[in-house]
Amino acid sequence: MSVVLRAEGLWKSFGAQTVLAGVDLEVDRGDVVALIGPSGSGKSTLLRCLNLLERVDDGRIRLGDEDITDPRVDADRIRARFGVVFQQFNLFPHRTVLDNITLALRTVQRIPRAEAERRGLDLLDRIGLAGRAHEHPDRLSGGQQQRTAIVRAIAGRPEVLLLDEITSALDPELVGEVLELVRELAATTTIVMATHELAFARDVATQVLFLDGGRIVEHGTPAQVLGDPREQRTRDFLRRFHQD
Amino acid sequence: MLIAAASTVVLAVALWLAVVNTPGWAAVQRSFFDPATLVASWPRVFAGFLLNIEVLLVAAVGVAILGTLVATVRTLRGPVFFPLRALATAYTDLFRGLPLIIVLYLVGFGIPGLQFTTTRVPAQVWGTIALILTYGAYVAEVLRAGIEAVHPSQMLAARALGLSRGRALRLVILPQAIRKVSPALMNDFISMQKDVGLISVLGAIDAVRAAQIQTAEAFNFTPYVLAGVLFVLLALPMIRLTDWYSARLRRREQTGAVL
Numbered sequence: 001m002s003v004v005l006r007a008e009g010l011w012k013s014f015g016a017q018t019v020l021a022g023v024d025l026e027v028d029r030g031d032v033v034a035l036i037g038p039s040g041s042g043k044s045t046l047l048r049c050l051n052l053l054e055r056v057d058d059g060r061i062r063l064g065d066e067d068i069t070d071p072r073v074d075a076d077r078i079r080a081r082f083g084v085v086f087q088q089f090n091l092f093p094h095r096t097v098l099d100n101i102t103l104a105l106r107t108v109q110r111i112p113r114a115e116a117e118r119r120g121l122d123l124l125d126r127i128g129l130a131g132r133a134h135e136h137p138d139r140l141s142g143g144q145q146q147r148t149a150i151v152r153a154i155a156g157r158p159e160v161l162l163l164d165e166i167t168s169a170l171d172p173e174l175v176g177e178v179l180e181l182v183r184e185l186a187a188t189t190t191i192v193m194a195t196h197e198l199a200f201a202r203d204v205a206t207q208v209l210f211l212d213g214g215r216i217v218e219h220g221t222p223a224q225v226l227g228d229p230r231e232q233r234t235r236d237f238l239r240r241f242h243q244d
Numbered sequence: 245m246l247i248a249a250a251s252t253v254v255l256a257v258a259l260w261l262a263v264v265n266t267p268g269w270a271a272v273q274r275s276f277f278d279p280a281t282l283v284a285s286w287p288r289v290f291a292g293f294l295l296n297i298e299v300l301l302v303a304a305v306g307v308a309i310l311g312t313l314v315a316t317v318r319t320l321r322g323p324v325f326f327p328l329r330a331l332a333t334a335y336t337d338l339f340r341g342l343p344l345i346i347v348l349y350l351v352g353f354g355i356p357g358l359q360f361t362t363t364r365v366p367a368q369v370w371g372t373i374a375l376i377l378t379y380g381a382y383v384a385e386v387l388r389a390g391i392e393a394v395h396p397s398q399m400l401a402a403r404a405l406g407l408s409r410g411r412a413l414r415l416v417i418l419p420q421a422i423r424k425v426s427p428a429l430m431n432d433f434i435s436m437q438k439d440v441g442l443i444s445v446l447g448a449i450d451a452v453r454a455a456q457i458q459t460a461e462a463f464n465f466t467p468y469v470l471a472g473v474l475f476v477l478l479a480l481p482m483i484r485l486t487d488w489y490s491a492r493l494r495r496r497e498q499t500g501a502v503l
Binding site for chain 1: 397398400401402403404405415416420423
């Protein structure tokens with residue numbers, strides 16, 4: 001197994017509030033890493049630090065052979081090597097579904113329009129939305145929008161796909177179609193996902209990290225962390241979770 | 245529909261009779277609405293009006309460029325950009341406060357006074373620059389409000405795809421910002437359409453200046469009325485378009501669409 005992404009001792013504060021307090025992470029190619037933990041435990045911030053949307057205060061992140069926390073690296077170039085999907089989709093409302101997918105391909109990766117559109121249509125076809133390519137995103141359902149956002153994130157063939165609670169804003173009946181797509185991608189993609197879908201994590205993840213207060217409290221296989229947690233705090237979290 | 249038409253006609257007739265029956269009407273009619281003067285002054289006033297349109301078009305392009313630049317600079321963050329930001333803020337404060345006519349005098353008579361060029365620059369060029377400076381400040385503020393009204397998550401999503409800040413602004417944020425503030429921008433344009441008439445104070449022979457000359461020659465104010473009518477005709481399509489567009493935006497917002 002080759003390590004794709006390695007984070008060591010990540011610290012991040014917003015003002016007086018410490019959000020990450022020494023987080024380590026190692027992601028192998030093909031891994032699906034599930035970050036679980038209560039709201040405010042630092043999951044989203046960790047994801048944003050990994051692709052440099054936020055700068056860490058301390059610690060190092062290596063993507064492949066490169067130290068991307070080195071202040072001299074071009075952050076835009078690094079971000080293009082990640083794919084990100086947000087809780088609120090964040091599709092561009094003034095552009096068509098297809099344009100949403102091809103925008104970065106054409107401008108950042110400089111792929112000719114025809115080639116980019118062919119790739120975009122192929123991807124839309126895989127999720128059954130090729131027929132909606134020229135509509136604007138507000139015409140789609142929440143599940144369709146989120147699947148479009150996922151396709152937008154993988155269109156540039158990123159080395160790591162970051163998913164930030166991508167089903168939390170969806171109506172319950174739309175969650176399934178989005179998770180189904182993630183499950184499909186998991187076979188061929190390296191994924192780090194913050195999620196509250198514990199059953200899904202247990203099924204698909206290769207590693208589970210339980211975060212609380214900006215620290216990794218427990219780290220292991222899904223069966224171990226979710227089925228037989230060692231730490232009391234993990235047990236408390238899971239118990240509260242199952243009561244909900 | 246019928247009731248509306250009938251009541252409009254009644255009101256119009258009543259107003260007409262009230263004006264026509266004033267004691268001075270005959271004299272006013274002679275000096276403001278004289279057909280012979282109208283025909284005689286038409287070529288000059290219309291030629292001047294073409295200059296107004298020319299200045300308007302050039303100024304509109306200049307305002308768009310300057311306004312966008314200044315709005316963008318004002319949204320830059322980070323201490324490095326403080327001097328630029330301060331300069332942009334000072335500019336919008338100054339030129340939104342200064343009356344256009346004073347800007348016209350300062351630019352039109354002040355800059356040539358520096359004598360950094362020996363060739364004589366036509367008055368309408370200085371007029372255009374003064375218009376760009378004044379309206380650029382208004383448009384910059386409107387655009388800035390639009391940029392700030394676009395949710396920050398849009399910038400985040402664009403940057404996450406690897407777009408640089410400039411690209412994200414140009415391809416993702418600005419198009420949405422302009423849509424949000426287009427009624428305000430269109431209003432500024434309408435306002436500028438009539439303010440191009442003020443370049444006459446610098447001596448440019450535009451519609452207003454031409455009307456002034458014709459009035460002095462004919463001892464009759466009809467050329468001014470003619471110029472006024474031309475300006476109104478120019479503004480009307482834009483005014484209707486703005487009304488229509490604002491109503492459409494309102495409808496779309498009420499149906500819950502994002503744009």
